[in-house]
Amino acid sequence: MKYTVITGASSGIGYETALAFASRGKNVIVVARREAQLNELKKEIHSLNAELDVVIKPADLSKNEEVHVLYESLKEYDIETWINNAGFGNASPVVEQEVQKTEKMLRVNIEALTTLSTLYAHDYSSKEGTQLINVSSDLGYRIVPNAVTYAATKFYVSAFTEGLAQELQDEGAPMKVKILAPSMTETEFVQNARDIDHFSYRDNVQQFHTAKEMAQFMLELYDREKILGKVNSESYEFELMDPVFQYPSKRSAD
């Protein structure tokens, strides 16, 4: 029996992605801090398809030990797809940032993603049909004021994942590695980034996608060959494309 792992599955893009993969008949392993929301998700999946296995793994990915305990606990499963979606923002100028929140963001957005990507690629890269999808952001390709540190974490995710995708491709490894780069999406993102209780996207943001729309783009990225699936921050079109950052092509390097 095969599984799709989704981190940050308690809400937003992660929650909807779990539903979307379940709607394809995939068993899922869902990871987040908030167990109650994961139980809700499990109920919702089982109301659609009672046959599916939904494994709940509560974990705080800002804690390095929990990241390793999580991965160890998944050794017994056959993991077809791994989606590193967990992440959050920090909406303020760098000089006003609370360092503890920034460090936590680095641990989740960068360190947990790197550790889980590396371990998963190590164990599964030679297995046919496997995929690793890391969620970056359109801010993984351009910087904006008041989100500099967040954007930098996503530049890391984009560069790391583009590099890994091409490294494996050049080695002829069967695992596909891809990047989803959303722009504004209606989730808990803004309220967490700004430390506020509620935020209305409809009232405050000109253009955005719903988390359900992003989950459909995730499936489109999953189905296609392109490495990068990116929301165009002007048109809000979803575009499948080749990696953006410079990387030596195998042919020219040989």
Add this chain to the structure above:
Amino acid sequence: MKYTVITGASSGIGYETALAFASRGKNVIVVARREAQLNELKKEIHSLNAELDVVIKPADLSKNEEVHVLYESLKEYDIETWINNAGFGNASPVVEQEVQKTEKMLRVNIEALTTLSTLYAHDYSSKEGTQLINVSSDLGYRIVPNAVTYAATKFYVSAFTEGLAQELQDEGAPMKVKILAPSMTETEFVQNARDIDHFSYRDNVQQFHTAKEMAQFMLELYDREKILGKVNSESYEFELMDPVFQYPSKRSAD
């Protein structure tokens, strides 16, 4: 009395940068794990100029607590310039990387640099004459195989520092923030990245700079207005330039 802080000062670019700033008559605070090398550096600086104050701060920047203890211990000094130079590489394909070494690299190259940059900018950004210089790499602007994770850490450093530099500039803050992006430099870098005891740049690398040359480029960057000082990886010329990554210009955003 004013000071220049240099992390990773026990060898390579950091060691030579400390000497270069001392040759300009600057008092220095030198940070690294290896206290013996910092004592050597102090001796060498005092043989040039016995008047200078050289403060030795042994610290392992892969440990978050030590990063905070270091910063706290420097509260008593007036810090004119802060240079985050500490960092190391990891030379292997992602799938073969030892996760513990990778995590340590993330803590030094990204987390310590971010924490120290944020705290220093918080305390000093409104002070005339201050500078923060972060050492990235030409791999902070292009990815290469067998150095994907290292390159991604340097994309982070480039994006974070370019963003911070422009955020402060737009606010009219007096602090200057800059990026030094070396290419191959004759230091302990390759032996640490490959976990080998010795590496001869002269025998194995077509083009490289010495650490002394890079320290001179550091001074050139320090003296000039441009945000980015980058070694061109083809010509090995040192080029002073504007930031590379997209950032909204203040005029167009207003």
